[in-house]
Amino acid sequence: MKNFRNQLIFCMSLMLFMPLSYAQDEIEELIVTANKRAESVQDIAMNVSVLTEDVIRERGIYRPEDYLRSLAGVSTPGGDVYYTIRGLNTGTAQVTSGTTNTYLDEIAGSITNLYDVARIEVLRGPQGTLYGSNAVGGTIRYIMNKPSFDGFEGNISLEHVDKKLAPNSGSAYNLMLNVPVSDNLALRAVFTTGEDPGIYQNIATGRKDIGTQEDEEFRLMARYEKGPVTINAMYLKKDRYDFGQKEKGNADKPGTSDIVDANCAYDAEWYYGDTCTRVYATAGGDMSGYDPQLAFYSFEDEIYWVDTEVMTVNIQYDFEKMSAILIYADYDNKDRYITDWSRIDTDDLFKDPLYYYGDDTSETTEFRLSSNTDSPFSWTVGYYKTEYDSEPNHVNEWEITDAGGLDYLGYMWFSSHTDCTGSMVVMSAAGDGSCYNSALYKSPYGDSTYAPFPAGGNTSGGLVYGSYSYYGYSEEKAFFGQIGFTAGDWS
Numbered sequence: 001m002k003n004f005r006n007q008l009i010f011c012m013s014l015m016l017f018m019p020l021s022y023a024q025d026e027i028e029e030l031i032v033t034a035n036k037r038a039e040s041v042q043d044i045a046m047n048v049s050v051l052t053e054d055v056i057r058e059r060g061i062y063r064p065e066d067y068l069r070s071l072a073g074v075s076t077p078g079g080d081v082y083y084t085i086r087g088l089n090t091g092t093a094q095v096t097s098g099t100t101n102t103y104l105d106e107i108a109g110s111i112t113n114l115y116d117v118a119r120i121e122v123l124r125g126p127q128g129t130l131y132g133s134n135a136v137g138g139t140i141r142y143i144m145n146k147p148s149f150d151g152f153e154g155n156i157s158l159e160h161v162d163k164k165l166a167p168n169s170g171s172a173y174n175l176m177l178n179v180p181v182s183d184n185l186a187l188r189a190v191f192t193t194g195e196d197p198g199i200y201q202n203i204a205t206g207r208k209d210i211g212t213q214e215d216e217e218f219r220l221m222a223r224y225e226k227g228p229v230t231i232n233a234m235y236l237k238k239d240r241y242d243f244g245q246k247e248k249g250n251a252d253k254p255g256t257s258d259i260v261d262a263n264c265a266y267d268a269e270w271y272y273g274d275t276c277t278r279v280y281a282t283a284g285g286d287m288s289g290y291d292p293q294l295a296f297y298s299f300e301d302e303i304y305w306v307d308t309e310v311m312t313v314n315i316q317y318d319f320e321k322m323s324a325i326l327i328y329a330d331y332d333n334k335d336r337y338i339t340d341w342s343r344i345d346t347d348d349l350f351k352d353p354l355y356y357y358g359d360d361t362s363e364t365t366e367f368r369l370s371s372n373t374d375s376p377f378s379w380t381v382g383y384y385k386t387e388y389d390s391e392p393n394h395v396n397e398w399e400i401t402d403a404g405g406l407d408y409l410g411y412m413w414f415s416s417h418t419d420c421t422g423s424m425v426v427m428s429a430a431g432d433g434s435c436y437n438s439a440l441y442k443s444p445y446g447d448s449t450y451a452p453f454p455a456g457g458n459t460s461g462g463l464v465y466g467s468y469s470y471y472g473y474s475e476e477k478a479f480f481g482q483i484g485f486t487a488g489d490w491s
């Protein structure tokens with residue numbers, strides 16, 4: 001018995017020491033650039049989550065939503081595109097600036113197909129000093145693999161994803177090619193395309209794949225190194241197509257309208273009863289074949305097309321005790337949206353889609369100096385400028401409904417919906433109730449077809465009652481600086 005006890009104590013002692021020695025051999029120092037200089041993640045005085053390339057591959061992460069949902073304090077109410085950090089969100093479909101932002105290496109930008117990514121850094125909390133005014137909630141940084149001088153390299157990956165509750169499967173096709181041109185110059189090309197199926201169901205249109213996202217991205221990078229000089233250049237072309245709302249949002253909540261339905265009694269306009277939700281009311285009481293947890297009711301399936309082109313160059317010169325970096329980026333974005341405003345303007349009684357077309361270009365320039373010594377003191381100072389050109393930057397918006405919707409909105413003073421375009425009938429200011437003139441409610445293109453939109457953007461039969469066109473110009477300049485001190489081991 002005593003021998004068994006001694007053997008047990010000896011084995012337990014070995015078990016206690018083995019993990020320690022193993023950890024000492026295997027733990028590697030993780031270097032990040034969250035403060036815009038290379039340093040150990042243990043030396044950063046902020047809440048940072050880091051996903052390395054190995055972690056991304058081992059966990060099967062191929063889209064931002066795959067990892068964002070697993071991080072504390074982060075949620076994704078809008079799939080891969082819109083997210084919140086500590087309750088503060090990115091820009092929305094209404095083109096607001098948002099209070100969190102995303103960076104691609106050293107420039108503002110994002111990707112949705114996480115392929116050939118060296119690491120992901122999630123910085124929680126205000127990051128305005130180094131990442132601008134839109135970083136109140138935090139910043140997400142995608143660090144790309146750079147062109148390598150070590151040799152020719154290629155990679156092809158095919159991914160198939162079965163998504164729970166989705167009627168369709170997801171997929172991703174990726175290609176990477178690295179070519180060292182000389183001892184000082186290397187090129188790297190990356191192409192990715194992927195589809196993430198939606199799970200939400202629109203009773204009004206019958207679609208059960210709402211929230212589907214399709215993305216196609218191409219990156220061409222060049223890297224030049226000679227002595228203290230390093231130059232990185234990149235061309236990025238990205239196309240995104242989103243079908244439908246990413247989440248049900250307010251589309252399943254009681255609204256302010258009085259929806260009168262024989263199948264749905266109600267006592268107040270804000271409440272439809274325990275078994276009579278807004279979806280039940282607008283659907284006429286028939287929700288057979290739909291999942292109540294996923295179903296909503298919207299006259300339009302919202303659609304988003306976003307095309308982006310980016311050219312950027314990063315020039316770095318390493319001095320003995322500091323580094324100087326110059327970063328320039330040129331952006332060209334085209335945004336086309338079809339969103340449903342029937343909930344807002346016509347109380348879910350008439351169709352009311354809003355068509356949006358935006359075209360903007362911008363330029364950003366950043367110059368900074370950073371310390372690169374092992375001193376306890378570290379510092380970064382710099383200058384940043386963003387400029388949005390006045391033209392061709394512009395936004396066009398058209399809001400469309402039918403004759404009944406115009407009546408409801410009070411745009412016409414008649415009860416008859418007869419189109420008298422071309423007739424001799426003249427309506428008085430008060431309206432004689434005889435007819436209306438549809439020529440007054442046409443698109444800026446002179447008809448009901450919206451040229452900027454691909455197939456599916458035809459508004460034939462609708463009447464344009466709101467048309468807006470405006471140009472935008474803005475400029476942001478900032479001097480920034482940050483000083484850090486590492487106290488070391490006080491034990």
